[in-house]
Amino acid sequence: MNLFFSLVVIAVLIALPWLLVGAAGLDYLFGVIVPYVALAVFVVGLIMRVLQWARLPVPFRTPTTCGQQKSLPWIKPSRLENPHSTLGVIGRMLLEVLFFRSLFRNTRSELRDSSRLTYFADKWLWAGGLAFHWAFLIVVARHFRFFLEPVPWCVSVMEGLDSFFQVGLPIIYLTDVIIIAALTYLFFRRIINPRLRYISLAADYFPLLLLLGIAVSGVWMRYFDKTDIVGIKELTMGLVTLSPVVPEGISALFFVHLFLVSALLIYFPFSKLVHAGGVFFSPTRNLANNNRVKRHINPWDYPVKVHTYEEYEDEFRDVMKAAEMPLEKE
Amino acid sequence: MYDAGKVILGIVVFLALVTFPLWYNLAGEVSVAAPELEKAEGSQCVQDAEWMRGHHMDLLDDWRDEVVRDGERYFVGPDGQRMEKSLSNTCLSCHVNKDKFCDRCHNYMSVDPYCWDCHVIPKEVM
Numbered sequence: 249m250n251l252f253f254s255l256v257v258i259a260v261l262i263a264l265p266w267l268l269v270g271a272a273g274l275d276y277l278f279g280v281i282v283p284y285v286a287l288a289v290f291v292v293g294l295i296m297r298v299l300q301w302a303r304l305p306v307p308f309r310t311p312t313t314c315g316q317q318k319s320l321p322w323i324k325p326s327r328l329e330n331p332h333s334t335l336g337v338i339g340r341m342l343l344e345v346l347f348f349r350s351l352f353r354n355t356r357s358e359l360r361d362s363s364r365l366t367y368f369a370d371k372w373l374w375a376g377g378l379a380f381h382w383a384f385l386i387v388v389a390r391h392f393r394f395f396l397e398p399v400p401w402c403v404s405v406m407e408g409l410d411s412f413f414q415v416g417l418p419i420i421y422l423t424d425v426i427i428i429a430a431l432t433y434l435f436f437r438r439i440i441n442p443r444l445r446y447i448s449l450a451a452d453y454f455p456l457l458l459l460l461g462i463a464v465s466g467v468w469m470r471y472f473d474k475t476d477i478v479g480i481k482e483l484t485m486g487l488v489t490l491s492p493v494v495p496e497g498i499s500a501l502f503f504v505h506l507f508l509v510s511a512l513l514i515y516f517p518f519s520k521l522v523h524a525g526g527v528f529f530s531p532t533r534n535l536a537n538n539n540r541v542k543r544h545i546n547p548w549d550y551p552v553k554v555h556t557y558e559e560y561e562d563e564f565r566d567v568m569k570a571a572e573m574p575l576e577k578e
Numbered sequence: 579m580y581d582a583g584k585v586i587l588g589i590v591v592f593l594a595l596v597t598f599p600l601w602y603n604l605a606g607e608v609s610v611a612a613p614e615l616e617k618a619e620g621s622q623c624v625q626d627a628e629w630m631r632g633h634h635m636d637l638l639d640d641w642r643d644e645v646v647r648d649g650e651r652y653f654v655g656p657d658g659q660r661m662e663k664s665l666s667n668t669c670l671s672c673h674v675n676k677d678k679f680c681d682r683c684h685n686y687m688s689v690d691p692y693c694w695d696c697h698v699i700p701k702e703v704m
């Protein structure tokens with residue numbers, strides 16, 4: 249049901265621009281208005297989420313037992329896995345953001361030999377996830393050739409490296425192969441494993457299918473159903489310089505690609521995809537574990553009325569003395 | 579708001595990244611419109627212009643295979659004329675200036691065809 253729902257939504261998102269641009273000539277809607285609205289929703293939505301997170305107090309440090317905590321001088325602390333300084337926290341955050349350090353610890357449990365529960369390392373999710381994210385980053389960075397004039401040299405260098413093997417025409421980008429392979433794996437991973445399928449929601453299938461739709465439509469446009477990309481660059485340059493134009497002769501496939509990207513931008517701030525910003529707000533990643541060095545006081549602690557033992561003894565000294573109870577002060 | 583300094587710095591970096599193309603293109607002060615192409619000297623191309631815009635690389639690729647692998651060096655053009663399947667001799671005989679035709683779009687789109695690694699541009703020979 250979750251899967252079916254996601255498939256239907258994706259089909260509608262593809263059919264809308266496909267049918268409406270071709271038949272009803274709504275190029276301006278799909279080429280200019282929708283992308284602008286999507287970008288506005290993305291930017292404002294993401295900033296709102298971030299401000300919402302920033303308003304939540306996180307008074308205490310959450311030590312995660314990934315490495316030796318800093319304690320006595322002769323015990324070697326693990327500076328990256330259990331950092332006690334800001335520099336260490338930055339290092340841990342970089343490992344997390346660039347290499348998915350904590351996902352690398354992923355384990356799987358399975359019943360083996362009929363009844364023995366076994367835990368073992370499972371790196372496939374980490375590998376698939378990392379492959380997808382890096383390929384995505386490079387694909388998006390390469391897309392800046394549509395948005396910048398003149399195209400900066402770093403984009404050209406990236407294109408050169410990405411088409412290193414000079415296979416096919418236009419030359420096949422390695423990242424195109426990687427992004428589609430990784431997304432396909434991540435998608436089927438959820439379907440094939442029954443336990444994973446049981447816990448998968450539409451919010452898990454939909455982003456994968458949406459990204460797959462974007463990647464496949466882009467690949468289709470580059471390698472199979474080619475269109476006038478100089479016209480497309482006129483459109484994209486118009487968009488980013490705030491003087492939009494929609495030239496003639498751009499295929500409906502491009503509008504499908506652009507509409508799916510717009511859908512992604514709109515969906516992003518309100519879905520699990522917002523982890524892109526959220527990772528920086530993870531208390532187990534962004535706080536130095538310095539509980540033993542520094543006292544952290546809870547900001548919402550109110551002064552508690554206490555009755556100390558000295559005061560208690562003062563109050564009941566006579567009675568206690570009469571009952572021959574031991575006293576601290578005579 | 580907690581850690582306001584860091585959060586605002588993050589938001590500023592995010593906004594700078596998102597709006598980067600706008601600043602970059604405004605600062606460049608170059609025309610953002612598609613490049614002007616030099617008019618071809620002949621009267622008719624081997625295919626119509628619209629098809630050529632998207633597919634000229636396919637045509638050249640097919641020609642390359644047919645010439646190099648099958649030895650089929652000639653084709654019959656749209657006006658019934660026998661023509662050579664040759665980038666340098668046929669295409670560039672009408673589009674006489676590579677730098678005012680091919681390169682204009684290729685540079686605009688940051689496309690760097692490796693054809694020219696081996697093939698010489700006719701004018702450069704002279």
Ligand code: HEM
Pocket residue numbers: 384387388390391394418421424427462463464465466467468469470471477480484502505506509512
């Ligand atoms: C989430 C963002 C996007 C992703 C993941 C994405 C993905 C892709 C992929 C994988 C390709 C295949 C070729 C290549 O890798 O360069 C592609 C091609 C293409 N994309 Fe995107 N795309 C995105 C956003 C956009 C946007 C915003 C535009 C324009 C407004 C765009 C326009 C194009 C065009 C014109 C092509 C064809 C390139 C060619 O023919 O060489 N894409 N896209």
